[in-house]
Amino acid sequence: MKGADDMIGLVLGAVLGSGLYGAEKSMQIDSRTRKRYAKAFAMEQEAHRLVEVKKQAADNAMKKLSNRKRSILITSMQNFVAVYGKLMKIDFRDDKMLAVLNQQSFSPKEIQIINAVAQTAVRPMTDKEIAVSILKGFGVFGLGNAFINDSERELQMAGAQLRSSRVVYSQAENLAAVLDGVIASCNKVSDLLPRLNRLFMQAISYSDELIAAKGRDKAAYTENDRKAFCSCINLAVTLKKIIDAPVLTDEGKVTQETTEALAIGSQCMQDIKNL
Amino acid sequence: MSDKIKRSQVDDINRRNNAADSYKNRSFGNKKSITDEYTGKRIFYNANKHINEKQSNVDHIVPLDEQIRRYGSDLTPEQIRTMANADANLANTNASLNKSKGALNNHEYIAKKYTEAGAAQINDVSETLFGKKIFKTNKKAVDCPDVVTSVNMLKEEVKAEAHIRTQATKYKIENTVNEIKNSKVISSKLDAVAPSVKKAASAGREAAFVTATVSGLTNLVGVVKGEQDIKQAVKNVGKDTVRSFASAAGISVVQDGVVAVAKKAGAKDFAKLAEKNLPIMQLTMAVEIGGIVANYLDGNISGEECSAQIVCGTAGVLAANMAFALGGPVAAVVTSLVVGEITRAVTKYQMERRLDKKRQAEFKHIINTALQSLAQQKQRIDEYNKAKDAYMTAAFNGGFELVMQGVYAVDDKAITQGLNDILAVFNQKCAFQSLEEFNSFFDDKDAVLTL
Numbered sequence: 080m081k082g083a084d085d086m087i088g089l090v091l092g093a094v095l096g097s098g099l100y101g102a103e104k105s106m107q108i109d110s111r112t113r114k115r116y117a118k119a120f121a122m123e124q125e126a127h128r129l130v131e132v133k134k135q136a137a138d139n140a141m142k143k144l145s146n147r148k149r150s151i152l153i154t155s156m157q158n159f160v161a162v163y164g165k166l167m168k169i170d171f172r173d174d175k176m177l178a179v180l181n182q183q184s185f186s187p188k189e190i191q192i193i194n195a196v197a198q199t200a201v202r203p204m205t206d207k208e209i210a211v212s213i214l215k216g217f218g219v220f221g222l223g224n225a226f227i228n229d230s231e232r233e234l235q236m237a238g239a240q241l242r243s244s245r246v247v248y249s250q251a252e253n254l255a256a257v258l259d260g261v262i263a264s265c266n267k268v269s270d271l272l273p274r275l276n277r278l279f280m281q282a283i284s285y286s287d288e289l290i291a292a293k294g295r296d297k298a299a300y301t302e303n304d305r306k307a308f309c310s311c312i313n314l315a316v317t318l319k320k321i322i323d324a325p326v327l328t329d330e331g332k333v334t335q336e337t338t339e340a341l342a343i344g345s346q347c348m349q350d351i352k353n354l
Numbered sequence: 355m356s357d358k359i360k361r362s363q364v365d366d367i368n369r370r371n372n373a374a375d376s377y378k379n380r381s382f383g384n385k386k387s388i389t390d391e392y393t394g395k396r397i398f399y400n401a402n403k404h405i406n407e408k409q410s411n412v413d414h415i416v417p418l419d420e421q422i423r424r425y426g427s428d429l430t431p432e433q434i435r436t437m438a439n440a441d442a443n444l445a446n447t448n449a450s451l452n453k454s455k456g457a458l459n460n461h462e463y464i465a466k467k468y469t470e471a472g473a474a475q476i477n478d479v480s481e482t483l484f485g486k487k488i489f490k491t492n493k494k495a496v497d498c499p500d501v502v503t504s505v506n507m508l509k510e511e512v513k514a515e516a517h518i519r520t521q522a523t524k525y526k527i528e529n530t531v532n533e534i535k536n537s538k539v540i541s542s543k544l545d546a547v548a549p550s551v552k553k554a555a556s557a558g559r560e561a562a563f564v565t566a567t568v569s570g571l572t573n574l575v576g577v578v579k580g581e582q583d584i585k586q587a588v589k590n591v592g593k594d595t596v597r598s599f600a601s602a603a604g605i606s607v608v609q610d611g612v613v614a615v616a617k618k619a620g621a622k623d624f625a626k627l628a629e630k631n632l633p634i635m636q637l638t639m640a641v642e643i644g645g646i647v648a649n650y651l652d653g654n655i656s657g658e659e660c661s662a663q664i665v666c667g668t669a670g671v672l673a674a675n676m677a678f679a680l681g682g683p684v685a686a687v688v689t690s691l692v693v694g695e696i697t698r699a700v701t702k703y704q705m706e707r708r709l710d711k712k713r714q715a716e717f718k719h720i721i722n723t724a725l726q727s728l729a730q731q732k733q734r735i736d737e738y739n740k741a742k743d744a745y746m747t748a749a750f751n752g753g754f755e756l757v758m759q760g761v762y763a764v765d766d767k768a769i770t771q772g773l774n775d776i777l778a779v780f781n782q783k784c785a786f787q788s789l790e791e792f793n794s795f796f797d798d799k800d801a802v803l804t805l
Contacts, residue, residue: 156805160805163803166796167796167801167802167803168800168801168802168803169802169803169804169805170802170803170804170805171805172804172805235714239717242717242718242721243721245721245725246721246724246725246728249724249725249728249729249732250728252728252732253728253731253732253735256732256735256736256739257735259739260735260738260739260742263739263742263743263746264742264746267743267746267747267750270750271750271754271776274754275754275757275776278757278758278761297796297797302789303764305789305792305793305796306764306766306789308792308796309766309770309786309789309792310760310761310766310769310770312785312786312792312803313769313770313773313784313785313786314773315805316784316785316805317773317776317777317782317784319805320777320780320782321776321777321780324780324782339731340728340731343724343727343728343731346724347720347721347723347724350720
C-alpha cells in the first residue's frame with residue numbers, strides 16, 4: 080500500500096496545486112469583474128444625473144419664461160385695456176395663463192421608466208460550466224478550473240451589465256438632447272418678450288396721449304393716428320398670442336421623441352428578459 | 355426528540371396524502387401509477403390491489419424526528435411542520451422502502467442496509483465453515499438498494515437538506531428579529547441578540563449554525579441600525595449558512611454514499627479511503643458545493659440541477675481521485691458507477707453551452723440594435739434642434755428688426771410684416787393685415803376686440 084499512499088500524496092498535491100492556481104487566476108478575473116460592475120454602476124448613475132440636471136435646467140427655463148409672461152399680463156396688458164377701453168369694447172381673456180404657467184417638462188412616469196431601464200438586471204448565462212470542470216477532474220486539474228470557470232461566468236455577467244448600461248446612458252443622452260431643445264426654445268421666447276414689451280409700452284403711451292388730446296370721437300383721428308392705433312393693437316394681439324402659446328409649439332415632436340427613446344430602452348430590456 | 359414538540363404536531367397527513375391538493379394527489383393527478391422517486395420503478399395509488407413494493411407512500415426525506423431534534427428548541431411546531439411537509443422534503447416511494455427506512459436519513463438507511471447485508475453474508479459463510487455466526491444478528495441476507503436507488507436517495511436528500519436548512523435559518527432569523535422588536539431591544543443592547551444563535555454554536559451541533567451566528571449577528575446589527583431590511587438579512591444569512599452546510603453535512607452525505615457504493619462493489623480499500631476525512635479534498639469540495647448551492651438560492655439553477663451537480667460532481671471528483679490512487683480494475687469498477695451520471699450531466703451541459711453561445715450572440719445583437727436606434731434618434735434630435743434654433747433666431751431677430759424699421763419710418767405695413775414673421779413661429783398672424791381692415795373694425799360701433 081506504500082505505493083498507493085505515495086500516489087495519493089502526489090494526487091492530492093496536484094489537486095491542491097491546481098486548486099491554488101485556479102484560485103489565484105479566479106481572483107484576477109474577479110478583479111476585472113468588479114471593475115466592470117463598477118464601471119456599469121457609474122455609467123448608470125451618470126445617466127440618472129444627466130437627465131436630472133437637464134430636467135432641472137428645463138424647469139428653470141420654463142419658470143423664467145412663465146414669469147416674463149405673467150409680468151406682461153399684469154402690467155402692460157392691463158394698461159392697454161385701460162387706454163383702449165375708452166375707444167372700443169375689449170374682451171380680455173387671461174384664462175389660458177394658468178395653464179401656460181403650470182406647464183411642465185417630463186412627467187414623473189416618464190422619469191420612472193428611465194429609472195426602470197437603468198436597473199436592467201442581466202441574468203447569468205449558465206451554471207453548467209461546473210459540470211465540465213468536474214469531468215476534467217479525471218485529469219486532476221479540474222478543481223482549479225472550477226474556480227476559474229465560476230469567475231469567468233461572473234466576468235461575462237459583468238460585461239453584459241456594462242453593455243446594457245451603455246443603452247441606458249445612450250437613452251439618457253437622447254432625453255437630454257430633447258430637453259436641450261426645450262431649453263433653447265424657452266430662452267429664445269424669453270429674450271424676445273421684453274423687446275416687444277418695450278415697444279408695446281411706448282405704443283400704449285403714445286395712444287394714451289392721442290386719446291387725451293382728441294377725445295372719443297373717432298372721426299377726429301387722422302390716417303397716421305389710425306396707423307399708430309393699428310400697430311399698437313397688433314402688438315397687443317401678438318404678445319397675447321405668444322403668451323397663450325404653449326412653450327413647446329410643436330409639442331407633438333417632443334412627445335414623440337421622448338416616447339421613442341423610452342420605447343427603445345424598454346424594448347431592449349424586454350428582449351433581454353425574453354432571452 | 356424535544357420534550358416540547360411531539361411528532362404528531364409536525365406531521366401533516368393532509369398535506370402529504372389526504373387533501374385534494376396533497377403532494378400525493380398532485381403527483382398522481384389522474385394517473386393510477388407514477389415513478390418511484392427513489393427506485394425509478396412504477397408505484398400505484400390504490401393500496402388494496404398491490405403488494406407493499408408497489409404501493410405508493412409519501413416519505414419525509416429528512417425525517418420528522420430528525421427535524422424536531424435539530425430545530426425543536428429554536429423553531430415553533432408550525433414552522434417545523436411547514437418545513438417538514440414542503441414538497442422539497444417529500445418523495446413518492448413504495449411502502450416497503452418507506453417502512454424499512456423508518457426514522458433514518460437516506461444516507462443512514464443506505465449505509466445500514468449495506469452493513470446488514472455484509473454481516474449476513476459473512477454469517478452465512480461462517481456458519482457453513484465453522485457452524486456458528488460471527489455477528490450477533492439474526493438477519494438474513496437482505497436486499498440492498500441498488501445503485502440507481504442509492505444515487506436517487508442521495509440526490510433527494512441533498513435537495514431536501516438544502517431546502518430545510520435554508521428555511522430553518524430564515525425562520526431562526528425572523529424569530530430573533532421579532533424577539534428584538536417585541537422586547538424593544540435597540541442597537542446598544544445588541545448582546546440580547548446573541549444568545550439564541552450562540553446557543554447553537556456553543557452546542558457545536560452543526561457548522562452551519564456557527565456560520566449563522568457570525569452571519570446572523572452581522573446582519574441583525576444591520577437590521578437594527580436600519581441599514582438593511584429583514585428580507586435582505588434573511589437572504590444573506592441563508593446563503594452563508596447553506597455554504598457552511600455544504601462543507602459539513604453535504605460532504606458527509608456524499609461521502610457516505612460513495613462509501614456505500616464502494617462497499618457494494620467490494621472495493622474495501624477505496625471505501626476505507628473515502629471514509630477518512632481528508633481535509634484538502636473537503637476544502638476544495640466545500641468551495642465547489644458552496645458555489646452550486648448559492649446558485650440554487652439565487653434561483654439560477656433548479657433544485658434538481660443543484661442536487662445533480664453536487665452528487666455527480668463531488669462524487670465524481672472523489673471517485674476520480676481515488677481511482678488515480680488505487681489504480682487497477684477495482685477503481686475502474688467503482689469509478690464507472692458514477693461516470694454514467696457525470697456523462698449525462700456533461701452531455702446536458704454541452705447542449706446548454708451551445709445554447710449559451712447563441713444567447714450571448716442574441717444579447718449582443720439586442721444591445722447593438724438598441725444602441726444603433728438610439729444613435730439614429732440622437733442624430734435626428736440634434737438636427738431638429740439645430741434647424742429649429744436657426745428658424746426661431748431668424749424669425750425673431752428678422753421680424754423684430756423689421757418692426758423697428760417700421761416704427762422709425764412710420765410704416766405700418768413693415769410693422770405688421772415684422773410681427774407676422776415673429777408669429778409664424780407660433781402658427782399665428784396679426785389681428786389686422788392692413789389699415790383698411792383696421793378702419794372697418796375701428797369704425798364699427800359694435801365691434802369687440804378679443805384678446
